[in-house]
Amino acid sequence: MANTILTPTAVTREALRVLHQKLNFIGNINRQYDDSFAKDGAKIGDSLKIRLPNEYTVRTGLTMSSQDTTEASTTLQVATVKGVDLNFTSTELTLSLDDFSDRILKPAMSVLAANIEADALSMYKDVYNVVDQDGVAFNLLSVLKGRQMLQDNLTPAGDRSSLLSTGSSVKLVDAVKGLFQDSEQISKQYREGKMGRTGGFDHYENTLLVAHTTGTAPKATTYVTNGVNQVGSSIVVSTGTATFKKGDVITFAGVFSVHSETKASTGVLKQFVITADYAGGAGSIQIAPAVVATGGRQNVSNAIANGSAIVKVAAGANELINADMVFHKDAFTFATADLVLPKGVDFAAREVMDGISMSVVRDFTVADRSFPCRLDVLYGFKTLRAEWAARIHADA
Known part of the structure; x- marks a missing residue:
């Protein structure tokens, strides 16, 4: 044949x-x-x-105020x-x-x-929301805090996943082992370190996750903004010597996130990610998202005031930020x-x-x-x- x-x-x-x-x-x-x-x-x-x-x-009220649709x-x-x-x-x-x-x-x-x-x-370097549990062991609460961030940003409920390093996967399996039933499929997942679904996410272990190394700026960066009512994605700062790396996350004093629909302040400092390496000194740092203080795309409580202190989130000088991440399918x-x-x-x-x-x-x-x-x-x-x-x- x-x-x-x-x-x-x-x-x-x-x-x-x-x-x-x-x-x-x-x-x-x-x-x-x-x-x-x-x-x-x-x-x-x-x-x-x-x-x-x-x-x-x-x-609010009867007086019409037309808005242009900007695609x-x-x-x-x-x-x-x-x-x-x-x-x-x-x-x-x-x-x-x-x-x-x-x-x-x-x-x-x-x-x-x-x-x-x-x-x-x-693409993790584009993500500006960070659950800051510096010095805390990864556990189910870590995942739930990530879920809270997604909820606060009105992320659709379905199609959510978490991607975990092998170390974090082990800690999460250990933390929630009591939640698993003794069925053949689930016990197999437990023994292999694959979490299945819990906390609103499908959990996946990935050996390719690499921790992010931050710039030389400490958490208290000593940088302050230099300019009144700054908005946009390029923020002028006063002189300094410490560096930022693309993917570092920062906050500006007095600048809070807002509800995506009502635009009411949440009272939580808005986080921003550095989008280009910054070598230090006086100049402009590049951030995302762009600061928008008014209109339909408003994302902060107010523009950045002059002299606002800049604080680095999650890690200090030359430290690592873990690469674990939760996300909705349409984030990327x-x-x-x-x-x-x-x-x-x-x-x-x-x-x-x-x-x-x-x-x-x-x-x-x-x-x-x-x-x-x-x-x-x-x-x-x-x-x-x-x-x-x-x-x-x-x-x-």
């Missing part, structure tokens, strides 16, 4: 299935596939435009290609799909998934697009699965009779709603 040869489509679909299974961060965020490139293929640097929700204010959007570039290059022979294509997957695709997809996931996890997005498929090669195929597009191309090299093969993913990622995520720092 003749051997059945695995087709390019079968190889690509199985590679995608394995890749998708291994992406526990990307697998839990918004994934967008742009089919506008499906015919001719995309080029590195092609952009997708993603629309953001409109926000309005409410009037806000963000641009996402599919600017990165990652792939795995390997050789496999026509003989290996006669293996069963399961054998081919175990021997060739799973090892290749494992390393590809790890590199793509590690790249996408850099990961987008892929189709690459051009070449003609005149041994085989080529591309497939899409759950918002992830992959191409497989294999050729023949006459010089040494080898069959070089490449598996590629063209992608980009973007933080869409940073307020729908929170980092958790509990380092005891």
Whole structure:
């Protein structure tokens, strides 16, 4: 009986299935596939435009006060290609799909998934809400404080996940072990350190999380603002010598967060993330979110006053902020697009699965009779709603 040869489509679909299974961060965020490139293929640097929700204010009384609708959007570039290059022979294509997957695709997809996931996890630097439990051991309360931050920002109730380091996962499993029933499935999750769902989140353990190293500024940074009623994303500060790193989180004295709809002050200092490294001295620090003191997108109780003290959250000089995070699916997005498929090669195929597009191309090299093969993913990622995520720092 003749051997059945695995087709390019079968190889690509199985590679995608394995890749998708291994992406526990990307697998839990918004994934967008742009089919506008499906015919001719995309080029590195092609952009997708993603629309953001409109926000309005409410009037009191009969007098009408019309508001212009200003559509806000963000641009996402599919600017990165990652792939795995390997050789496999026509003989290996006669293996069963399961054998081919175990021997060739799973090892290749494992390393590809790890590199793509590690790249996408850099979006933590966009998240400005931090649960500050410096000096406290990670526990269920850490997760619930993260949930509180999401609730206060009116994050939708469903599609919430937590991503935990191996150390935090162990502590959380130990903290809530009494909540698990003795069913086969749940006890298996408990023994493997996989939490399942508790506290309003689906919990995932991820070995790729890397703690954030802050700049040289201590918690009491000694910096103060230099300018009256400052708003926006660039804040002028007085002279100093300490540095900030992109991803550091700060507060300004007297600047509080507000309810997203009523705009009433919560009495809690608004947190901001540094968006570009700052070398020290007098100048302007770049922050997110931009300070908005009026209108439908108001996010603070008032503009930043002159001489407001700047305090660093969660960690002091050159210290670490843990990478644990809770988030809603739509806080982040990961987008892929189709690459051009070449003609005149041994085989080529591309497939899409759950918002992830992959191409497989294999050729023949006459010089040494080898069959070089490449598996590629063209992608980009973007933080869409940073307020729908929170980092958790509990380092005891």
